[in-house]
Amino acid sequence: MRINYQEYSRGAIKSDPQHFWVGRWRIDYIAFSAPENRHKPPLVVIGGAFQNFNSYKYCVEHIYTDFPVVLVDLPSLGNNDQVSPELGMEDLADLLHELVVHAGLPKVHLMGLSLGSAIASTFAYKYPHLTGKMIVAGIVVRPRKSWRMLVEESVRVLDEGRMDEFSQAVVLYLVNYQRLKETGITPTARRLFYRQMKGLSENERERYKINGRRLLSVEGLLGYPECETLVTTGEYDSFTLPWENAAFAARCPNAQFALINGADHLPQLEKREVSLDLFLTFLRGEPLERVAGIKVFPRGTYSQLERRRSERLVPCNTRGRVTSESRVDDRFRFDQQVKIVDINFFGCLLKLETPGFSTAEHARDCTLHLTSPELKLELLVFQYEETGYLRCLFKHGNIREAERFAELLKDRQYFLEPHVNAGKVHKIYG
Numbered sequence: 001m002r003i004n005y006q007e008y009s010r011g012a013i014k015s016d017p018q019h020f021w022v023g024r025w026r027i028d029y030i031a032f033s034a035p036e037n038r039h040k041p042p043l044v045v046i047g048g049a050f051q052n053f054n055s056y057k058y059c060v061e062h063i064y065t066d067f068p069v070v071l072v073d074l075p076s077l078g079n080n081d082q083v084s085p086e087l088g089m090e091d092l093a094d095l096l097h098e099l100v101v102h103a104g105l106p107k108v109h110l111m112g113l114s115l116g117s118a119i120a121s122t123f124a125y126k127y128p129h130l131t132g133k134m135i136v137a138g139i140v141v142r143p144r145k146s147w148r149m150l151v152e153e154s155v156r157v158l159d160e161g162r163m164d165e166f167s168q169a170v171v172l173y174l175v176n177y178q179r180l181k182e183t184g185i186t187p188t189a190r191r192l193f194y195r196q197m198k199g200l201s202e203n204e205r206e207r208y209k210i211n212g213r214r215l216l217s218v219e220g221l222l223g224y225p226e227c228e229t230l231v232t233t234g235e236y237d238s239f240t241l242p243w244e245n246a247a248f249a250a251r252c253p254n255a256q257f258a259l260i261n262g263a264d265h266l267p268q269l270e271k272r273e274v275s276l277d278l279f280l281t282f283l284r285g286e287p288l289e290r291v292a293g294i295k296v297f298p299r300g301t302y303s304q305l306e307r308r309r310s311e312r313l314v315p316c317n318t319r320g321r322v323t324s325e326s327r328v329d330d331r332f333r334f335d336q337q338v339k340i341v342d343i344n345f346f347g348c349l350l351k352l353e354t355p356g357f358s359t360a361e362h363a364r365d366c367t368l369h370l371t372s373p374e375l376k377l378e379l380l381v382f383q384y385e386e387t388g389y390l391r392c393l394f395k396h397g398n399i400r401e402a403e404r405f406a407e408l409l410k411d412r413q414y415f416l417e418p419h420v421n422a423g424k425v426h427k428i429y430g
Helices: 053-063 089-102 115-126 145-159 163-174 187-198 202-216 242-251 272-284 399-409
Strands: 018-022 025-032 043-046 069-073 108-113 131-137 228-234 255-260 294-297 319-324 335-343 347-352 366-371 374-384 389-394
Touching (some): 025 089, 043 053, 043 089, 043 115, 053 069, 053 272, 089 115, 108 115, 115 131, 115 202, 131 242, 131 272, 145 163, 145 374, 163 187, 163 399, 228 242, 255 272, 319 347, 335 366, 374 399
Parallel strands (some): 043 069, 043 108, 131 228, 228 255
Antiparallel strands (some): 255 294, 319 335, 319 366, 335 347, 347 389, 366 374
16 A cells, blocks of 8 residues: 555545544544655644544645655544444554554655544554654643533533534633633634534444543553654634643653644634644744744743633622532522632633532533522532532533623622732632
């Protein structure tokens, strides 16, 4: 087998992919190269859950002038419709290895975006002799508990067939609604994303669940690759937080870490020119500092990154009430007054009036009630302390209500910025 390169055109990227079979598993790929570059190691791009090959047309156009590009869809990823619940991250990396070996490629560069980043990293760690350089965007070392609860919740809602709520929640989880002004993600783009999620076919829904469970199965990576590595994400990524990406970079001995200014979780779409300039500069071996629109962090400074997704605010009226969805004899099974210690768009820290709470019973079924302003916010409680503190995320399953909440947080008659020296600093809830 040999990779069948073709010259790039926007029509060609929409053509049917080539297939490579490993037993019963199919790898879909499409490969582009200018004739003068075909001797060079290609950049193998492993996308996230639902990006199709056409999503990477600008990436191909930019990189194509210097390197061959091979776009790969592994089972259940991208447009590869094979349902493969038994395949984990390492299995997918091994399938990619089979493709590379059978294609006779002595070395490849790798790019993994979002979910694809863990597969690229696993490949680079297991097969260093085949790996040139690696780019990863939106990667975490060990998913935080609150993040895992959000992914679990989205899979649960999808399992229950609540498609409208699921679609709105996915948009709200992946788009940082506190930074829309900075990121420039338009209402039109958000609506298209929502419609894409709501219109998922039965096969696509099943693949979403599979990829969600793949993410939840990650308890840490096999190891950390030693190849030259670029780790990046958007400055305002609220899904895989900048400090989490930096934590991965810190463990890779030859990694550089850079944030893309004004971008969210998908910088290659949101800040396309800057992102692609960054990627190509890295692949060429040129200094990253020459790229406008990024911030490069020297090694040893990664731990200084802010861990919060958004500034915590203090309600003017700190009194609230937490209830459970479940009832007994028309009464809530859990119903208690709380003090709202601090709050932001993503979550809150609450203090129960009377300590005593069961995360086993009520972690996913509670609602916070505020009276000024009048709000009801569904909670995911991810930590309870015996002193009565609850650390919570907001589920945010309704875009209109979430947008109203984001606007209310800016209203200083309801929410204030805390004083710099005001009391104890609590752990993050993002």
